[in-house]
Amino acid sequence: MQKTIIAAKWIDGFWDRWIVHGVEKDDISSIRSFLVDKESWVETWGALARSWAERAVSLPAAEAETAWRKASLYYHLAQWIIPERNEEKKEWLLKSLQAARIADELSPLETHYVQLDVEGKTCFGRVRLPVKAKGAVIIINPLDSTKEELFTYEDDFLQNGFVTVSFDGPGQGETYVHSGLKGAAGRWEQFIHLLIDWTSSHFSLPICVFGTSSGASWAIYSSGHPKVRKVAAVSPAFESKEIQLPAYFVERVQFVSEEKGSVWLPQLERTTFRHPVLLVHGKRDTMVPSEHIYRLYDRLPVGKQLLEFDDEGHCCNYKLHYIRGYAASWFQE
Known part of the structure; x- marks a missing residue:
């Protein structure tokens, strides 16, 4: 797990995958220096996910769908760092799945x-x-x-x-x-x-x-x-x-x-x-x-x-x- 966090903190190319899959560059820049251990990773991406979910509530359907998909992606990032199959990983994955389903419901x-x-x-x-x-x-x-x-x-x-x-x-x-x-x-x-x-x-x-x-x-x-x-x-x-x-x-x-x-x-x-x-x-x-x-x-x-x-x-x-x-x-x- 620590190898992943070190790569995320110091290797710019680590983030290419996440950027092209929908993570905002500004979000990465704002939190990257705070990623020092599993707890900081999970808390930070979880907070950003909640921010996107809260933003989605007041948006028109098409924009809300995009915001919910970003929330799902960020919740996915929160659980992704946890390699073990445990309750913490399960809880964050469930949040990702729930956000994705809300986005699906908004889609035509x-x-x-x-x-x-x-x-x-x-x-x-x-x-x-x-x-x-x-x-x-x-x-x-x-x-x-x-x-x-x-x-x-x-x-x-x-x-x-x-x-x-x-x-x-x-x-x-x-x-x-x-x-x-x-x-x-x-x-x-x-x-x-x-x-x-x-x-x-x-x-x-x-x-x-x-x-x-x-x-x-x-x-x-x-x-x-x-x-x-x-x-x-x-x-x-x-x-x-x-x-x-x-x-x-x-x-x-x-x-x-x-x-x-x-x-x-x-x-x-x-x-x-x-x-x-x-x-x-x-x-x-x-x-x-x-x-x-x-x-x-x-x-x-x-x-x-x-x-x-x-x-x-x-x-x-x-x-x-x-x-x-x-x-x-x-x-x-």
């Missing part, structure tokens, strides 16, 4: 809360419906993220006419906290196949998959499923001796892993790919070297595309809005 688009069983335990998901659906996009969240964090992903695909399907998988968010289901590579393989089959059984639409970082790795793995049409993968993570994952990330993942010492990524070198993949890479990515991306790209099937950005790092954070729009168009080709 329909939202359904759904469940999927993996090894007898419940995985929790959300499905949002556009006015007129052209297809369905399964959003695979990075390992230390939750479905509520990536609402901007949902918004972009919804605006392009896609149903969005987003679940907390094993070791993530609501699934980990409420069901106690931890992450493991084999369990995630089951989850991915069950999730695609679930989506296929509920929607008679072309199914595409989108993921970033570790979520991108599992998105590429899903390209081997016969019911998937296309996949877009941004900065897929690899488990390799040549690649050093951030220390704070490795430390955090151990709490939610069934097998210690593993970050439960798919073995892509052993995976058979079936359907086209849009592979996205930032050339300043210090976690995933370009040569790994190029070797993977060479193995992908016909119909593949490589989209690169000279000035972006891991996850191409500041190009994500453009990438999601590009992927939505490519999915429809």
Whole structure:
């Protein structure tokens, strides 16, 4: 936990993910120097979340929806720092879920809360419906993220006419906290196949998959499923001796892993790919070297595309809005 706080306090790039997912830069600047331990982190982000919730009450519906989503994101940040599955984490996660549901109620688009069983335990998901659906996009969240964090992903695909399907998988968010289901590579393989089959059984639409970082790795793995049409993968993570994952990330993942010492990524070198993949890479990515991306790209099937950005790092954070729009168009080709 302390490694995470040190990274947050001193490494500017730590915040890129949160900024592009909706956290205000001014909010980060106002509290960053006060983040010294778990208590200060939780109290500070909790207070900012309450501020956004209070602000939402007097706003028109569209603006109130945005404010509630920010409140949900900030409550998510409060629980995110707590790696253990305990009552404190559960309480903050519940506040995040409640704020997200209020935002959903204010939205003109329909939202359904759904469940999927993996090894007898419940995985929790959300499905949002556009006015007129052209297809369905399964959003695979990075390992230390939750479905509520990536609402901007949902918004972009919804605006392009896609149903969005987003679940907390094993070791993530609501699934980990409420069901106690931890992450493991084999369990995630089951989850991915069950999730695609679930989506296929509920929607008679072309199914595409989108993921970033570790979520991108599992998105590429899903390209081997016969019911998937296309996949877009941004900065897929690899488990390799040549690649050093951030220390704070490795430390955090151990709490939610069934097998210690593993970050439960798919073995892509052993995976058979079936359907086209849009592979996205930032050339300043210090976690995933370009040569790994190029070797993977060479193995992908016909119909593949490589989209690169000279000035972006891991996850191409500041190009994500453009990438999601590009992927939505490519999915429809």
